[in-house]
Amino acid sequence: MRIGIFGGTFDPVHVGHLILATESASQLDLDKVLWMVTADPPHKGEEIRPVEVRLAMVAAAIDTDPLFEISRVEVDRPGPHHTVDTMRQLHEQYPQDTLVYLMGGDSLEDLPDWYKPGEFIAACDEIGVLRRPGHLIDMPKLEHALPGITDKVRFIDSALIDISSTQLRQAIADGKPFRYSLPPDVYRYIIQTGLYRCK
Numbered sequence: 347m348r349i350g351i352f353g354g355t356f357d358p359v360h361v362g363h364l365i366l367a368t369e370s371a372s373q374l375d376l377d378k379v380l381w382m383v384t385a386d387p388p389h390k391g392e393e394i395r396p397v398e399v400r401l402a403m404v405a406a407a408i409d410t411d412p413l414f415e416i417s418r419v420e421v422d423r424p425g426p427h428h429t430v431d432t433m434r435q436l437h438e439q440y441p442q443d444t445l446v447y448l449m450g451g452d453s454l455e456d457l458p459d460w461y462k463p464g465e466f467i468a469a470c471d472e473i474g475v476l477r478r479p480g481h482l483i484d485m486p487k488l489e490h491a492l493p494g495i496t497d498k499v500r501f502i503d504s505a506l507i508d509i510s511s512t513q514l515r516q517a518i519a520d521g522k523p524f525r526y527s528l529p530p531d532v533y534r535y536i537i538q539t540g541l542y543r544c545k
Contacts, residue, residue: 348375349475351436353382353429356392359407360514360527362507366476369504371413374474379448380417380436381408388446395541397421400526404470406531428461433469446500450456451481454499458491473498479505490539518542535544 352367367379381404385397394400408414419435420427429447436445447470454475457463467473473495477483489496500536509527515522519542525533536542 347377347440349436349440349443349445350374350376350379351382351433351445352379353384353432353448355384355511356381356400356404356533357511358400358514358528358532359404360509360511360532361529362509362527364407364529365503365507366502367414367448368474368484370474370502374472374500374503376446376525379414381414382417382420382432385423386425399539399541403535406535407529408530410513412480418460430460430462430466430469433466437469440459444471446470446474448474448476448502450476451478451483453532454483454488457495459489464493464494467495467498470498472500474500474502476479476504479499479503515542 350367350370352363352370354363356363371379372374381405381520383397383401401418401421404416407418416527417436419439420432423431423435433445433447454473457466460466475483485496485499514527518536528536
């Protein structure tokens with residue numbers, strides 16, 4: 347199988363995530379997309395909701411789509427959590443399959459600053475990069491910093507989806523409309539739990 351690895355904080359998961367995951371599966375011919383909820387993202391400076399809460403929201407969002415599945419690899423493994431270790435563990439779990447790590451264009455440009463980026467690239471069979479309209483990525487520069495990256499990258503073209511989890515959290519806290527930015531079951535979960543100080 348061809349398996350996409352879609353990692354994120356998902357605090358909360360929103361319709362933009364679902365659209366990007368679906369586009370990735372379609373354009374890269376993926377048989378399955380594993381949603382990898384990040385346990386303790388090192389780059390997040392603000393407080394995030396507990397991982398089990400975020401897992402519950404992702405489960406609610408993807409429950410009815412057989413293409414999608416949650417992976418607890420990062421959640422169940424003791425920290426620190428580095429993506430290269432996650433990919434190695436997934437290769438042990440799926441030894442016969444092609445693993446395609448999905449990321450945004452901004453993350454691709456930041457890749458030289460990741461933990462052991464060369465080993466991460468080697469651990470990926472392919473790297474699917476969600477490219478925003480009009481966003482140009484300097485691949486020769488990246489190739490110079492990380493030899494071999496060009497052969498791994500597969501670009502995914504998708505419409506610009508101007509939704510962010512940060513903006514959603516603020517809208518909920520401020521009592522502003524947010525319903526249609528979320529999958530219906532995630533909206534209901536947030537209303538029922540009062541998450542993000544929802545009124």
